[in-house]
Amino acid sequence: MTPDSLYAISLIAENCPGVLRDVASVVAAHNTNILMVQQSIIPCGPNRGKASLYFELEGGEDRGLMIADLVELHCTEDVITYAPFSRIFGSRVIIIGGGAQVAQVAMGAVNEADRHNIRGERISVDTIPLVGEDDLAQAVEAVARLPRASILVLAGSLMGGEISSAVDRVRQAGIPVIALKMAGTVPKHADLVVTDPIQAGVFAVMHVSGKAVFDIYRVRGQEF
Amino acid sequence: MTPDSLYAISLIAENCPGVLRDVASVVAAHNTNILMVQQSIIPCGPNRGKASLYFELEGGEDRGLMIADLVELHCTEDVITYAPFSRIFGSRVIIIGGGAQVAQVAMGAVNEADRHNIRGERISVDTIPLVGEDDLAQAVEAVARLPRASILVLAGSLMGGEISSAVDRVRQAGIPVIALKMAGTVPKHADLVVTDPIQAGVFAVMHVSGKAVFDIYRVRGQEF
Numbered sequence: 001m002t003p004d005s006l007y008a009i010s011l012i013a014e015n016c017p018g019v020l021r022d023v024a025s026v027v028a029a030h031n032t033n034i035l036m037v038q039q040s041i042i043p044c045g046p047n048r049g050k051a052s053l054y055f056e057l058e059g060g061e062d063r064g065l066m067i068a069d070l071v072e073l074h075c076t077e078d079v080i081t082y083a084p085f086s087r088i089f090g091s092r093v094i095i096i097g098g099g100a101q102v103a104q105v106a107m108g109a110v111n112e113a114d115r116h117n118i119r120g121e122r123i124s125v126d127t128i129p130l131v132g133e134d135d136l137a138q139a140v141e142a143v144a145r146l147p148r149a150s151i152l153v154l155a156g157s158l159m160g161g162e163i164s165s166a167v168d169r170v171r172q173a174g175i176p177v178i179a180l181k182m183a184g185t186v187p188k189h190a191d192l193v194v195t196d197p198i199q200a201g202v203f204a205v206m207h208v209s210g211k212a213v214f215d216i217y218r219v220r221g222q223e224f
Numbered sequence: 225m226t227p228d229s230l231y232a233i234s235l236i237a238e239n240c241p242g243v244l245r246d247v248a249s250v251v252a253a254h255n256t257n258i259l260m261v262q263q264s265i266i267p268c269g270p271n272r273g274k275a276s277l278y279f280e281l282e283g284g285e286d287r288g289l290m291i292a293d294l295v296e297l298h299c300t301e302d303v304i305t306y307a308p309f310s311r312i313f314g315s316r317v318i319i320i321g322g323g324a325q326v327a328q329v330a331m332g333a334v335n336e337a338d339r340h341n342i343r344g345e346r347i348s349v350d351t352i353p354l355v356g357e358d359d360l361a362q363a364v365e366a367v368a369r370l371p372r373a374s375i376l377v378l379a380g381s382l383m384g385g386e387i388s389s390a391v392d393r394v395r396q397a398g399i400p401v402i403a404l405k406m407a408g409t410v411p412k413h414a415d416l417v418v419t420d421p422i423q424a425g426v427f428a429v430m431h432v433s434g435k436a437v438f439d440i441y442r443v444r445g446q447e448f
Contacts, residue, residue, distance in 0.1 A: 010369065020258055024245050034244055037261040038371055044398050054369050088366045089352055099338025106334060106351070107327040114323025114353035124352035127330070128313055129338035142312045145234065145278050147262055174268050 006035070008056045008082040009067065014075045015041060015051040023053065023076070026069045032060030036147065050077070056084045085148065090122025092148045093204045096139050097155035099129035101180060101197050105155045108201025116209045123208055125201070137162035144173035150208045151216070153178045153200050160184030176216045178204055181223065191216050193223040230259070232280045232306040233291065238299045239265060239275040247277065247300070250293045256284030260371065274301070280308045309372065314346025316372045317428045320363050321379035323353035325404060325421050329379045332425025340433050347432055349425075361386035368397035374432045375440070377402045377424050384408030400440045402428055405447065415440050417447040 013019045020039065027034055036056040042048055060066060070079050093113070095105045106127050113123040130136050136156075140163055143149050152175055154167070159182060167177050167189040178200050179190035187193045194200035203224075206214035237243045244263065251258055260280040266272055284290060294303050317337070319329045330351050337347040354360050360380075364387055367373050376399055378391070383406060391401050391413040402424050403414035411417045418424035427448075430438035 018252065021245060021248050021252065024248065028242065028245065033263075034261070035263055037258070038369075039257075039259055045396060082366070082369070083362065085366065085370075088363050089370075099335045102338070103331040103334040106330045106349075110327040110330060110351055110353050111323045114326070117353055118355055122352070124350065125330075126348065126350040127334055128346070128348035129334055129341055131342055138307065139312050142306070142309065145262075145306070146309075146313075172269060 005060075006056065006058050006084050006086065007063070008054065008084040009070070010052060010054045010080050010082065011070065011076050012042070012047050012078040013051045013053060014077075015049060016075060019051060019053065019075050022073055023055070023070060026066065026073065027055070027057065030060045030062065030066040030069070032066060033058045087122065089124045090148070091124070091150040091208045092146065093123065093125045093151055093153065093201070093208055094143050094146065094149050095125065095127040095153045095155055095201070095204075096130060096136065096143075097159070097180075098131065098157065101155035101157070102127050102129045104197035105153050105180075105201040105204075108198035109153070109205050110201070112202040112205035116205060116211060119211060121209060121211060123205055125205075133161050133163060137166040140166035141169055144170050144175060149175055151176050151178065151204045153180075153204050154186055154190065155180050155197060155200070156182055158183040159186035164189045176207065178216070187223075191220050195224060199224065230280065230282050230308050230310065231287070232278065232308040233294070234276060234278045234304050234306065235294065235300050236266070236271050236302040237275045237277060238301075239273060240299060243275060243277065243299050246297055247279070247294060250290065250297065251279070251281065254284045254286065254290040254293070256290060257282045311346065313348045314372070315348070315374040315432045316370065317347065317349045317375055317377065317425070317432055318367050318370065318373050319349065319351040319377045319379055319425070319428075320354060320360065320367075321383070321404075322355065322381065325379035325381070326351050326353045328421035329377050329404075329425040329428075332422035333377070333429050334425070336426040336429035340429060340435060343435060345433060345435060347429055349429075357385050357387060361390040364390035365393055368394050368399060373399055375400050375402065375428045377404075377428050378410055378414065379404050379421060379424070380406055382407040383410035388413045400431065402440070411447075415444050419448060423448065
């Protein structure tokens with residue numbers, strides 16, 4: 001499947017039951033895969049109260065014909081085609097931990113992503129500062145379900161317990177984990193341990209980049 | 225609709241046509257709204273090649289009964305309940321622009337979000353460094369389609385043209401826009417113009433917070 005076979009559409013529709021079923025049936029009839037759907041009620045403006053649906057789609061034979069069939073559904077009012085989020089916001093570096101350290105890792109990651117995005121890549125840097133074992137463990141585990149999450153950096157001074165179990169599950173889902181050098185068991189569960197938060201952010205972006213030569217799995221278990 | 229009526233489930237299913245239709249039918253039969261669906265093929269591990277579906281759902285009468293009906297579908301193998309992303313990652317502050325300035329705005333926003341999240345809120349700070357009018361305009365416009373995007377900060381030294389039109393469309397979608405003081409027409413289209421990037425990040429988080437007293441619409445058109 002080439003990247004070009006991925007695209008996005010949005011539709012405005014009446015807010016009535018069965019819209020998703022009707023749209024999904026048209027999409028399936030054109031042998032197109034649905035990768036993502038978001039539905040919401042439009043809160044303001046001329047379409048207030050109507051449903052907005054956003055789809056990311058892959059494959060299919062005749063995109064124009066499918067869109068024409070969607071326009072003909074009695075419930076839909078407007079169909080617009082977009083580039084998918086993967087081509088706009090790209091791969092996501094996720095940074096979770098204490099505010100002071102999350103900000104420093106983000107600085108390293110944003111500046112490194114800038115250098116890559118200037119050359120045509122798309123790497124974004126997404127963060128949440130949090131405290132407490134339970135809240136951190138829940139957020140870490142949820143990274144495995146986040147769309148386009150490509151690497152996780154844990155930025156703090158003390159993390160262990162349930163957070164370490166969550167790190168294991170994220171890595172099992174295929175997402176590598178970098179930890180700052182810190183107290184607690186998390187560094188033992190991470191792929192890479194980094195002392196300098198700026199460098200941790202740079203490493204994370206270098207791993208995600210399709211153009212850099214760095215691969216975290218070639219330095220797994222090391223500490224810098 | 226109370227926040228508690230929002231929840232998430234994931235299912236592992238055979239990768240065959242009609243899974244989404246079958247699941248959506250069960251969900252609709254229980255008077256439950258689908259807010260978001262993500263589908264992907266599991267790339268590794270014991271479930272490799274199977275489909276993973278993630279749903280965010282709202283309302284419905286008997287959640288347990290609905291999940292039991294989902295488990296009974298012949299295509300599904302496993303159904304797990306989660307907290308939805310809104311309760312884990314919360315409202316999103318989005319920062320777009322040049323790397324050096326995005327990093328500074330992020331530092332202000334992450335540190336301010338830390339203070340709020342310690343008190344039980346959930347505010348995340350998501351960024352992408354980009355250059356070029358077309359790429360920036362495309363990213364800015366896409367913010368209106370991003371789930372949970374609550375405010376946008378444009379961090380750069382020169383932005384105008386198509387980017388200003390995109391700012392207008394994002395604001396029409398109900399998302400306020402802060403611009404750094406910069407050359408180009410973007411500051412004229414923003415709700416608020418801020419000179420210091422750290423303060424711009426702090427303002428953005430203060431607006432999103434449910435606990436802070438700041439409301440961007442009470443200072444609209446001002447410059448700091």
